[in-house]
Amino acid sequence: MAVKINGINHFAISVADLEETIKWYSDIFGFTVVNRSEIPGAGIRVAHMQGTGFLLEVFEAPGSAPLPEDRKIPNRDLMTQGNKHMSFGVPDGRKAKEQLEALGVEVAMVAEVDDTYGVFIRDNTGNLIEIFEEKGDVVFNQHK
Known part of the structure; x- marks a missing residue:
């Protein structure tokens, strides 16, 4: 039997500048930040932004390509x-x-x-x- 899903929960992207990306998605599509966190020990900052029907998960990892x-x-x-x-x-x-x-x-x-x-x-x-x-x-x- 297939696994029942509710739909898309989130889409994740990695970016160079978390604050710049938050501003872009807020200004262009009206997304809002619902929480922020950091991955312990990795220095990776994370923001979850609410869009219509799903979350956008944005990562800023130091030294990312x-x-x-x-x-x-x-x-x-x-x-x-x-x-x-x-x-x-x-x-x-x-x-x-x-x-x-x-x-x-x-x-x-x-x-x-x-x-x-x-x-x-x-x-x-x-x-x-x-x-x-x-x-x-x-x-x-x-x-x-």
Whole structure:
């Protein structure tokens, strides 16, 4: 029998500057910090940020390596195995693109698939984020 899951709990990223990343996700998507901690003995600072329907776990590890450039380019990133991006569903992809651009966020790629519209952006550290227009019968987040 399959394990019953409730949905996505959190997505984790490692960044160079915890405070800068907290500000970016707060300013761009309205995330709020719900707690902060440090991994004992490792000097790794952690913040959990509440988004719509899930938590973003942000790590700042001293001496961590930056994201390789190929991981910052949407289709090139597919050539490296592993996690690809996080995706946020929106009701109107074109409107979201306009709002992001007004906030100074660079669009890395426009993604039009069938009758949906989306864009890929990068956060302040270079992590790819897909902004995906949810429409039709497909529901990606059951906790709306």
